[in-house]
Amino acid sequence: MAPRLRGIGKSYGELRVLDGLELELDPATMPVILGPSGCGKTSLLRILAGLDADHEGSRADFAAFRFSFVFQEPRLLPWATILDNVLFALAGSELEGEAARSRATALLAESGLGDSLDRRPSELSGGMRQRAALARAFSYPSDFILLDEAFQSVDVRLKRGLMDLFLELRRNEGRGALLVTHDPTEALYLADRVIILSERPARIVDDFAIGLGREARKPGNPALAPFEARIYRGLNF
Amino acid sequence: MGRKRGRGRLAASLASIAVLAIFWHLGSLAVGQALILPSPLRVLGEFAGLLGSADFLSALGATFGRGLSAFGLSLALGGLAGFASGTSPLFAAALAPLLTTIRATPVLALILLTLLWFPAGFVPVFAAFLMSFPVMTQAAAAGARVASPELLEMASLFKVPARRVFLGLRLPAALPHMLSGARSTLGLSWKVVVAGEVLSQPLHAIGSGMQASRVLLETPRVFAWALSAILLCGLTEWIFARLIGEAGNHGA
Numbered sequence: 001m002a003p004r005l006r007g008i009g010k011s012y013g014e015l016r017v018l019d020g021l022e023l024e025l026d027p028a029t030m031p032v033i034l035g036p037s038g039c040g041k042t043s044l045l046r047i048l049a050g051l052d053a054d055h056e057g058s059r060a061d062f063a064a065f066r067f068s069f070v071f072q073e074p075r076l077l078p079w080a081t082i083l084d085n086v087l088f089a090l091a092g093s094e095l096e097g098e099a100a101r102s103r104a105t106a107l108l109a110e111s112g113l114g115d116s117l118d119r120r121p122s123e124l125s126g127g128m129r130q131r132a133a134l135a136r137a138f139s140y141p142s143d144f145i146l147l148d149e150a151f152q153s154v155d156v157r158l159k160r161g162l163m164d165l166f167l168e169l170r171r172n173e174g175r176g177a178l179l180v181t182h183d184p185t186e187a188l189y190l191a192d193r194v195i196i197l198s199e200r201p202a203r204i205v206d207d208f209a210i211g212l213g214r215e216a217r218k219p220g221n222p223a224l225a226p227f228e229a230r231i232y233r234g235l236n237f
Numbered sequence: 238m239g240r241k242r243g244r245g246r247l248a249a250s251l252a253s254i255a256v257l258a259i260f261w262h263l264g265s266l267a268v269g270q271a272l273i274l275p276s277p278l279r280v281l282g283e284f285a286g287l288l289g290s291a292d293f294l295s296a297l298g299a300t301f302g303r304g305l306s307a308f309g310l311s312l313a314l315g316g317l318a319g320f321a322s323g324t325s326p327l328f329a330a331a332l333a334p335l336l337t338t339i340r341a342t343p344v345l346a347l348i349l350l351t352l353l354w355f356p357a358g359f360v361p362v363f364a365a366f367l368m369s370f371p372v373m374t375q376a377a378a379a380g381a382r383v384a385s386p387e388l389l390e391m392a393s394l395f396k397v398p399a400r401r402v403f404l405g406l407r408l409p410a411a412l413p414h415m416l417s418g419a420r421s422t423l424g425l426s427w428k429v430v431v432a433g434e435v436l437s438q439p440l441h442a443i444g445s446g447m448q449a450s451r452v453l454l455e456t457p458r459v460f461a462w463a464l465s466a467i468l469l470c471g472l473t474e475w476i477f478a479r480l481i482g483e484a485g486n487h488g489a
Contacts (some may be wrong), residue, residue, distance in 0.1 A: 051393075069395070073387070077388060079410075080405070080409075085296065088395075088401065092396035092398065176427075
């Protein structure tokens with residue numbers, strides 16, 4: 001049975017952000033949570049990961065899971081090499097020494113950064129930095145990868161490359177994942193399942209599967225049109 | 238390109254020293270009494286004479302040791318106290334009155350007091366440490382506060398252990414502030430060490446040589462001792478700057 005969030009609610013003082021969210025996450029599918037900016041998507045991720053205990057409802061099903069993260073900005077240590085950046089995160093796992101190093105090196109190579117292990121973030125392009133952030137998240141031995149607007153900081157062309165890399169790494173590494181974003185094109189490209197949140201306080205207003213294969217996800221494919229229309233309806237466009 | 242710029246800077250520094258020496262020389266000609274203001278050439282002659290004496294070398298070595306001891310103490314304790322106060326508001330509040338008191342205490346009063354407590358050779362070390370401790374503490378505290386909250390959050394999300402966060406994130410982030418504080422501390426340490434030596438009169442010390450020459454009205458020699466202190470300070474600051482440059486090339 002897939003793990004569930006049950007009756008999740010969250011307020012910051014008088015401000016009600018999340019309200020009674022019920023969410024079942026099957027690690028085998030790729031859910032994308034869509035919602036307007038500031039609706040509480042990041043708060044939901046933090047609760048899911050167990051970083052914010054001050055909420056209503058239960059995340060007990062997720063207590064035993066481990067999470068790794070990809071943020072909107074790469075969040076790399078500017079003084080450290082790309083390899084050392086990944087090793088820094090791996091220090092929080094049970095991987096040590098040579099095992100950690102070979103894991104980090106392999107994932108960076110798989111992400112197209114095999115020639116850049118000794119370069120610092122300032123020596124890389126924005127797209128390469130975000131690739132390093134993806135490699136860091138996948139090299140960390142987690143059950144779920146949580147992505148917080150992770151493809152927002154790059155242009156459309158790079159975004160496509162990053163999303164392809166993410167899909168490839170996920171296929172090879174077999175992890176559960178959850179992306180929160182405000183961009184419908186990311187959901188149409190990546191999601192097996194789309195969950196749409198309302199404005200604050202966020203409630204689930206729609207939740208549906210996109211049963212199309214990878215090839216059918218190319219922008220402009222007429223088969224995507226009904227899903228796109230449903231997303232924009234859910235977002236009140 | 239870099240070498241050319243380096244040569245340009247060296248030429249500018251040498252030109253500024255030359256201008257200073259010319260004004261000094263003109264001043265000494267106007268005064269006309271070596272007892273009050275000796276000429277730069279006369280001081281250089283005295284300095285050359287000092288260089289050959291065993292007393293001078295042992296004084297130089299002892300002052301060098303005191304300066305480095307004071308600097309090392311300030312660096313270690315000031316760095317630790319600064320880091321603690323930069324990361325803990327409670328510790329910062331507890332430390333603040335002590336730092337304010339030290340900053341407000343005149344250096345001469347401090348040296349005179351410590352003369353009552355410590356042997357002559359240690360007075361300059363203690364006084365210099367005390368004077369430079371707040372400088373280093375403040376720099377390290379500022380450095381500890383600049384660690385990016387986003388990076389700290391990333392470390393916490395990946396459950397990176399505290400020791401690794403300190404060594405891999407907080408310390409490198411603080412390094413520029415700490416090095417700048419260390420540089421100020423180094424200069425201050427030399428000044429206070431020599432002032433402390435003038436008053437405490439240890440057996441071997443640049444300050445003691447300076448004071449003895451003053452008592453004997455050997456003004457050119459006072460200048461020569463002062464010149465040796467200036468050169469010592471300048472040399473160590475230059476070495477330190479080079480070390481910072483090397484660290485910058487290999488680390489942050």
